[in-house]
Amino acid sequence: MAASSEHTEGPKNKLALSSSPYLQQHATNPVDWYPWGEEAFEKARREDKPIFLSVGYSTCHWCHVMERESFTSLPVAKLLNDGYVSIKVDKEERSDVDRVYMTYVQATSGGGGWPMSVFLTPELQPFLGGTYFPPTDAYGRPGFVTVLKRIAGVWREKKDLIRQQSADTMRQLSEAMQPKAEEQTFEPSQSATAIKRCTDQLAERFDSKLGGFGGAPKFPRPAEVNLLLVAAQRDASADRAASSSGLSASGVAAPVQMADKTLQRMAAGGMYDHLGGGFHRYSVDEHWHVPHFEKMLYDNGQLAQTYLDAFSATGNAAYARVARGILDYLRRDMTHPDGGIFSAEDADSLDKMGKKAEGAFYVWTAEEIDEVLGADTERGKAFKRHYYVKPSGNIDLSPRSDPHGEFEGQNCLIERETVEGTASALGLTPDEAEQTLAKAREMLHAKRSDRPRPHVDDKVVTAWNGLAIGALAKASRVLTSEPDEVPRKLFPVIGRPAKEYLHDAEEIARFVKANLWDGQKQRLLRSFLSGPSDVEGFADDYAYLISGLLDLHSVTGGTEWLAFAQQLQQKQDELFWDDTAGGYFATAGTDPSILLRMKEDYDGAEPAASSYALSNLLRLAALASPQEARHLELRAKRTAGVFQDRLMDTPLAMPQMCAALHLLDAGHMRQVIIAGRSGAPDTEALMDAAHASYAPDKVVMLIDPSNEASASFWGEHNPEALAMAQGWNTDRPATAFVCQHFTCKAPTTDPEKLRASLKEAHEKAKRRPLVQQIDLSSLSKEASKTP
Known part of the structure; x- marks a missing residue:
């Protein structure tokens, strides 16, 4: 049966009013599609029919293929409409649904991908799952028509047995995925071990000729490079000794070499769009040459940050240019008129x-x-x-x-x-x-x-816009250290002044707060198309957005962004925190149709929410008063503790969390407190200097004692830092204090001295009580004398 010759477009089905571009693409299929929800579930129960669940996304190549071959075919539609209740899910909008059934498919078949095709009982228990099905039998595999006919027949004859077996399977899966009931404490001393093991495991898989880790297909996994940059900084002296040979003392590739080779080859390959900027999803070959051509915001937001960090760490201006290419692409081709960033472009x-x-x-x-x-x-x-x-x-x-x-x-x-x-x-x-x-x-x-x-998926996803906010905010400061203050236009680089990226970051943040934060319910929403979706945000929406807002606060000193981040962290704790064992669930647990509530333990194309949350907690702790810092750091330890076994045995699964463990190992992050008038040239010069060096263990706090709002905020949230800034004489130039472990270096008004100070190695914490008070009087007096 040639499905393509049977194509028809009938009247619109129940997907027509969906807020998802992917579901709207299927709104004229002859299949009687339903969105995920009680209407479909009730129909399946009432008619005692199995559910056919199809999960994909609007820029998915093989999703399009299966639609053309099967879902637009009248004979296939008749089989589905007569024997099943058919449900379409956009994995990007309903990642909670996708997560449950992808876990089932991977557990039962050993693989997974999209489109995902799963058959469920009316009670939503899966009993058969796969990915793409060709329309007819081929290569020794049954086609979609054959599968539909067989399952319909088996359901009629053995539905009770299917129900029993599917319930047993989900019970076993639930037990396997259930996190430990007891709390595990992750000690900072274990961080170094996890970081070293993760780095060693990357070295074992490193492709020394072509870059990356493992063979084809090759995916950009920014979390791996992020961990390598952290590892290189932790052992800077060893890396310098190995720079001539490119090998560490143990004879394996040094972290900085692995990061350099991977970033260079990715950017040179066809996976990078040399004409328009931005990265495609992945390379099908080992050379990073021929990509799967879709472009995803979650890739590009992360990669822009990674290339910016690599520029800061190495001084290689080529990395800054790649970051600019990504950000200029997003600004030119992927920006909502009101400020948000769209999700993806089709392959x-x-x-x-x-x-x-x-x-x-x-x-x-x-x-x-x-x-x-x-x-x-x-x-x-x-x-x-x-x-x-x-x-x-x-x-x-x-x-x-x-x-x-x-x-x-x-x-x-x-x-x-x-x-x-x-x-x-x-x-x-x-x-x-x-x-x-x-x-x-x-x-x-x-x-x-x-x-x-190519088709643009123009929904705005909260989590991924958080990544974009972070990248654009970071660019506004990091790129001021390029050899030329305003680089030449080397298309697709537009040659914008670095500060223009800050405007874009703030526009996105304002868009998200206006359209995706429900102030009445005090909830984030997952996405926005023509309006906000009715799907509430997941843990990654909170974690990624908090991270972006912390970056935005760091480069502007704007306390409104820090206050929003603090508010979101409190809400994330309320909705997703496990009081018994610690750590964050991926979902809030309020939807009874979601059969598994999991804590993600894999940093893939999209890192686990807990990996970002661990870093967020420690960054917030460094900005808070000692009492609040203690609470946040203890929560961070409990978050890492949930994944202790994973981090000790197979840390390569969680390189982003391993990178965050560097902050836990530090004991307390370096605080760069800049006292000065916001926006003044001398203050801006110190802010640029504070962000010039790669130092993931720092937070930057701009405090303007002459500004009532700034003084009021810090007086409430960190009076110790405010007291230090208030020692600054407003008639003097802006002054920077670098503090670590309750000790501060001599204040400086010189941007170059601040740069040099932050290039120095981070000293590990001497384990002092977090509530220890600091004698600020001498420092405040010293600050007032600073020339």
């Missing part, structure tokens, strides 16, 4: 024949490039050489790149040599080559804009 778009094809928007024939740049021009020659453009196509680096011959004759741009190498081959200076390539990219980008664009 598929219309090709020259008017058919949907993966990557059609992004790949080029050599002739197409010659038409734009000129075949024999210096610009054309430089571009084709630098990006490995070939008349026959360049999808030839690996058999994995194009196993089905879909990209024959096409070129997916990849940098195969340095700018210096291209310059030398063509008799240009590096600067001339750089400018030539940038102009060529801009011309090709303009030509590409005439092509049919």
Whole structure:
């Protein structure tokens, strides 16, 4: 049965009013789809029919394939409508539903992915699950039609047995996933062990030739690089000794080398969009060359932060340029008119024949490039050489790149040599080559804009916008340390002054607070399309947004952002905290249709909420009074304690949490207190200096004693810090204090001295009581004398 020839578009089904672009895509399918909810559940119970649950997202390539092959087919729709209650779920909007049934599919089949196809009893208990089903039998596997017919028959004959077995399976799964009932205490001394083991496990999997960890397909997992940057800082002297050989004393790759190689090869590969900026989802081959072409905000928000951190840690300006490329892409192509950032761009778009094809928007024939740049021009020659453009196509680096011959004759741009190498081959200076390539990219980008664009999933997801806020906020300070204050326009880099990124970060934060924070219910909402969805936020929405708001406070000193972060942390504790064993559940536990309540223990494409929460708690502790700090740090220890076994045995599963453990190991973060008038040039210079060096163990507190709101806030939340700032003479230049373990260095008004101070190694805490008081009088007097 050829499903494509049976295609029809009937009247709209019950998905038409959904707040999800993915569900709306299926609103004209002949399948009688229902959204996840009581209406569908009641129908299944009343008619005693099994449920067919299909989970995906709007930019999912194989979701589109299964829709074209099966869900638009009248015969398939009849089988579903007669024998099942069919439910569609957007995994990005209802990650709680996806999490439960993906856990089942992975536990019973050993794998998972999207589209996810699961058959449930009317009581929502799963009894068969998989991913993509072809429409007809092929390759020794049953097709979707065969599966539907078989399950309908078995249900009629053995529904009681199916109910019993599915209930038993979920009971076993629930017991396996249930966190320990007793509390485990994670001591700071264990942090070093977990960080070292995670780093060693990464080294064992490191691809020393091509970067990354493991073979194809290669995914950008920023959490891994984040951990390596932390590990490199922790052992800076060993890394310096190994810099000439690239090897640590043990003979394995040093953390900084693994991070450098991975970041460089990812940015050079076709997974990075050289014409438009931003990263695609992953590379299907080991060379980071041919990607799965969808672009996700959760990847790009994290990667921008990681490249900014790498720039701060290494001084490599190329990393700053990649970060700019990501952020300029988000600003240009993915921004809601009112300030939020959209979720994703599709992998598929219309090709020259008017058919949907993966990557059609992004790949080029050599002739197409010659038409734009000129075949024999210096610009054309430089571009084709630098990006490995070939008349026959360049999808030839690996058999994995194009196993089905879909990209024959096409070129997916990849940098195969340095700018210096291209310059030398063509008799240009590096600067001339750089400018030539940038102009060529801009011309090709303009030509590409005439092509049919991929579909944009224009819902605004709270969690992922938190990541974007953090990246943009960080860029506004970190990028002031670039060699040129305003870099040249090297397309897709626009060349914006760094401070302009702060405006974008604040616009997103205002959008989220206005549209995704229900002030009446005191709840975050998950997403926004034409309006806020009715799905309440999950733990990752709170954790990621709190992190972004803390970054925004750090670069602005704006206490309104810190106050919002504190409010959200209190609400996260209320909704998701496990009082018995500690740690955060992924869901609030208020929806009876969610059969499993879990604590995520894997930092994948989207890190576990607890990994971000651990860092957030410690950052908030460093900003708080000693009494409140004690409460927050104890909660952080309990959060890590939930994952103690995982962190000791297989820490590679949680590299983001291992990175956060660095803060726990430090004992107390460094406090950079800047006393000065907000916005004044001398204050801004110290704020830029405070963020210039890679120092994840610091918090920055701008306190303006002359500002009533600032003084009032800090008087309530950290009177000790306010007392120090009040020793500053308002007639003097802005002054910075660097404090650690209840001891402060001599205050300074010199940005360069502040930079140098923060480059010094973090000394481990001498375990003092957190409630110990500080004698601030001498420091306050000293501050008043500062020239």
